[in-house]
Amino acid sequence: MFDLTLAGARAGLRKGEFSSRDLTEAFLGAIETLNPVLNAFITVTPELALRHAASADAALARGEHGLLTGIPLAIKDLFCTQGVRTTAGSKILEHFIPPYESTVSANLLRDGAVFLGKANLDEFAMGSSNITSAFGPVVSPWTRNGDNRPLVPGGSSGGSAAAVAARLALGATATDTGGSIRQPASFCGITGIKPTYGRCSRWGIVAFASSLDQAGPVARTVEDCAIMLQSMSGFDPKDSTSADLPVPDFAAACRRGVKGLRIGVPREYRSDDMPPEIETMWQQGLAWLREQGAEIVDVSLPHTKYGLATYYIVAPAEASSNLARYDGVRFSSRTDGADLNELYENTRAAGFGSEVKRRIMIGTYVLSAGYYDAYYLRAQKIRALILKDFTDVFRTVDALVTPTAPSAAFAQGERMDDPLKMYFNDVFTVPANMSGIPGMSVPAGLDAQGLPLGLQVLGRPFDEETVFAVGAAIERAAGFTALPGMRAGGGA
């Protein structure tokens, strides 16, 4: 049962080969066994899951086949879930139980999904390795050949990616502000898509950087992501930045093929320090696409080199403002003080972890009088140039293919000494957030140590269909069947 994809499980449910209850109990059992090691879930909700499963089974019995009826999913703990604690991976929201359901998770419930629990993440989605969670790091289900040191699953959606890779859920919601869907998908050997900014409503998702945050799915296959994104997407009048556009049939797009498509290879994504096996995998991916009828074209995105620097101005700036609401006055944990300022200081000193504090400091600094023009304003100008780079190349190509991350997963403790090194993880993923375009990571192979590597597909704004078509083509050619050592129904 754990070998099923989301699409396969859906077919089995519809045929009555098993019930949603069977599936849900199996996943809950696997979580009970593996979560103590992986720490992929902050909160597991077995009762809620079984209730969802029961109503799904009743619906299936009535012949009602919703997009996701009966499918057990994990929900990143950044999505507010009504009546279920939502922590954003932070101590400051340790006891926060939202009285509302985020639009995206409500869409999944509308379509019959079963929620297993809330997936671990970097605190307020700030991180690339899931070590900043106040609820402890997530351990990747993968290990290097002959080396049992725990690896990071990537971040910030590390719990979501680890849960899917270890087969503790058929899919999971995730969010991507600078690569938080694609990089953990790449590290964990699964698929994830950050759709176009505005495709999924941000309403009810704890905000990190409002102009960059976007929800998307992680799942085992490209088609599974398509099915989930179909449900998650759509215009929401409660989010002013949500796009009032029809949602195309993403699953159908997976079957389109790439014949005649022009695929761009941005030369600025090449660097001398990139591991040779990533370069090799990249070339392999392009060869697969060429074999399937696509034309490969060299292109230039001249402002790529500024992406990371500007991202680390814009994202902290917005975060410093977005996180001001965690002040101990209303819903967050409070540490009292003699007066209001002390209450703020004590509450925020005790409630936020060091990475969050670092970003609040950076963000506050770059917005300060006298620095705004030099940092924030200039960053926004460069952001416009990054978007223009993409707009220009998408006049001549239909999609771009690049590596997802500059490395495979690293061990816990590696790169932890220098935040800047950690920030470098996002170098290939950040431009899609800065420009709002859709991006997907698809597993393409293993490195010499047996760790998965992903390829990134970037597409035109609101043209996720081409991204799915290209992603599916890579997936077909790659035939990626490797499995992590720690997983339900298998290994240790």
Next chain:
Amino acid sequence: MSYAIEGRTGPWEIVVGLEVHAQAITKSKLFSGAPANFGAEPNSQVSFVDAAFPGMLPVLNQEAVAQAVRTGLGLNAHINLVSRFDRKNYFYADLPSGYQISQFEHPIVGAGQIEIQLADGTTRQIGVTRLHLEQDAGKSLHDQHPTKSYIDLNRAGVPLMEIVSEPDIRSPEEAGAYVRKLRSILRYLGTCDGNMEEGSLRADVNVSVRKHGEPYRTRCEIKNVNSVRFVMLAIEAEAKRQIEVWEDGGTVQQETRLFDPNRNETRPMRSKEDAHDYRYFPDPDLLPVVLDEVWIAELKAALPELPDAKQARFTGDFGLSSYDAAVLVAERATADFYEAVAAGHDPKQAANWVTGDLFALLNRTGRTIEDSPVSAAALGALLGLIADNTISGKIAKQVFDIMAETGEDPAAIVQARGLRQVTDTSAIDAVVDAVLAANPDKVADYKAGKDKMFGFFVGQVMKAMAGKGNPALVNAALKARIG
């Protein structure tokens, strides 16, 4: 003669600019669906957006945008087709999100102007720099608990229009006239109720002083002044304080101050270390506001006649004095009442009745024009009775008092109480003859040149007729006999 304050070193000119915060009249808040009413139970009108719960997002209230545009049009101001919302970041317990959504760089309304009228009959144009939309904050209640403050978020997120003037104001009187005129325009437009007591209109007053012909000196901002009178008093008190500082060889420090009406003085509001760096930046949760010119034209076409236009019409078409017209147009309800009274009657006479007897009655009874004991229709009917000679002007005053007392129709009062004027010349002649016959000595005095006696005879005739004799006919009959 322009206003100046005499100091030890000679006269000082004052320079004032006003930032008026006007709550826009809307059903719901600027960025949430919670109601924007005044006076509800604490924390009963608060949505999760207003309380800044995690993941909540603002959605702009279109009606608030329309109100801001209407106000801009009413101030003859430039409407910016593209404007933007920014975040003004600061921590306070009644500001749940830790930032106020406001318009910093690109306000919805640009430059406009307001014409003010002064007591000496002169008018001045005061420039309006801009109008922008922003959220109001909640209220901190410090008197509910010995050691804690309570927070009421009902007001959090209510739409405010901040209307900023140029530093064109040169006297307390001009400042008062400016606030009154702005309030009048807002109330005409129906964009703000102008209620300063409830805080739906409040002013921050920027004051500096200078010697004639100098560039501007440092200004101080007096926050949250909540009546026209206090605006005027605060300006004078603050200007005098600054003059003293300068004349004592000191330097005025730019700071925010509060006006204490009990002691008629301003004092510093907070220490300098609380000076905020607001870290403004565009709110990434909101798109730029892009207005459609056709929509603006529709709003413009639907605007009511504003006080200046109405005043011009009242002086031009009705021949009213500029003063009377200004009094009548200050409140739209008064102007409407007046026009209803004047319809079909002598407009000047109508103006005299409204500004005279009616205003006196309202003052006496503590009523407003909206619940006047005498309706516009009834007052009009009374004017009709005067015009068709049914009653004299003098009897009309008597009838008016009865109307105020009983609410009865004037014609019915005249009928029931027999107040109809006597126009029968033979009846008048008879009374005149009797009065002259009874006062032969006075007639002799009159004929000897004591012209004043004529009034005595009129009085006697009217008295004998219980005031109901037609004054013109009585005069004519007397003239015919004693010439």
